[in-house]
Amino acid sequence: MGLEDLHDALGDNIITTTLGKVIGWGRGNSVWPAQFGLACCAIEMMHIAGSRMDVARFGSEAFRASPRQSDLMIVSGRVSQKMAPVLRQVYDQMPDPKWVISMGACASTGGVFNNYALLQGVDKIVPVDVYVPGCPPRPEDLINAITILQEKIKAQGITPKL
DSSP states (O other), X not given: OOHHHXXXXXXSOHHHHHHHHHHHHHHHTOOOEEEEEOSTHHHHXXXXXXXXXXXXXXXXXXXXXXXXXXXEEEEESOOBTTTHHHHHHHHHHSOSSOEEEEESHHXXXXXXXXXXXXXXXXXXXXXXXEEEOSSSOOHHHHHHHHHHHHHHHHHHOOOOOO
């Protein structure tokens, strides 16, 4: 009996709803980001780990250098065509469930750099959950994006893989 069969058999009763909320709460309050800083937005991303912004109070203090130990990829800065396959490889190495935040105008849409060498939005390579506008966005905007993502994760609960 798979997870989907179990979900169909039990439906939305008190046991599965409570378990789903507990799992969503645990996943949402312990998001570990993998930094993928490529340009000037990376400076603002580094700022949230400092004592002034203190992203640790949101459960994301463990910035990981290894994609196998993280479940959130923060892409900050412009992505070149040569870097796109590397970004996808890092994303594929992350364990499920995984999420992506696109930070800044360059990562989201290519920004002011509309040429052949740069990717016009990271969503052409990986699925993006939250976009952070700005050039570069302030650290407060990134923390806001993390809290928005946490609420999305908490609302998901247990979703069966199809």
